[in-house]
Amino acid sequence: MEDYIPITKLNDFIFCPLSLYFRSCYNKFKENLFYQEKIIEGKMEHEKIHQDKLKNRWKLINFPVYSSYYKLFGKIDEYDEITQELIEYKNNINKVYDGYKMQLYAQARCLETMGYQVKKIKLKSIQTKEEIEIALPSRTEMKKFEKLIENIRYYDIFKYLKYQNKCQNKCRKCIYKELCNDD
Numbered sequence: 001m002e003d004y005i006p007i008t009k010l011n012d013f014i015f016c017p018l019s020l021y022f023r024s025c026y027n028k029f030k031e032n033l034f035y036q037e038k039i040i041e042g043k044m045e046h047e048k049i050h051q052d053k054l055k056n057r058w059k060l061i062n063f064p065v066y067s068s069y070y071k072l073f074g075k076i077d078e079y080d081e082i083t084q085e086l087i088e089y090k091n092n093i094n095k096v097y098d099g100y101k102m103q104l105y106a107q108a109r110c111l112e113t114m115g116y117q118v119k120k121i122k123l124k125s126i127q128t129k130e131e132i133e134i135a136l137p138s139r140t141e142m143k144k145f146e147k148l149i150e151n152i153r154y155y156d157i158f159k160y161l162k163y164q165n166k167c168q169n170k171c172r173k174c175i176y177k178e179l180c181n182d183d
């Protein structure tokens, strides 16, 4: 795998390691041919938020971040320089998945490497406007985070083929289910 890891891969990998492989195949094609309608709507909502808030000079919006220590890169949705809050927008939040937390931890670490202090991290639901504060990572959470990065860095598709269409609930909702078939 490449040296630097996109932060979005953390969530994908936790959802299912195999989805990383399918995502890399899809990325070679136009995204609107393959992404489900819901996901496209969610992406457009994200764009709207970034657009609306661009006028606010106290906030970093859609801001590129990186960490040379963890070799991660990506973009944050919103960081308030006054309150030192980092916010990640999701179209709708039914549950706070581990992947969401890991993404926020990664973004916070990147911001800190770049000289910004992060005092609070939050998820915001675009549809319901609900705001969920996430505790800053404990030492144990940071170990999990570092282990996750290591697993992604040394990703080997053959190690994960056993997951293929076996995790019933996930697979039903998965956008790659048509291609992920061991028949």
Ligand code: SF4
Pocket (backbone or CB within 6 Å): 015, 016, 017, 018, 019, 022, 163, 164, 165, 166, 167, 170, 171, 174, 175, 176, 177, 180
């Ligand atoms: S269909 Fe199931 S096994 Fe295949 S990528 Fe999706 S979640 Fe993973």
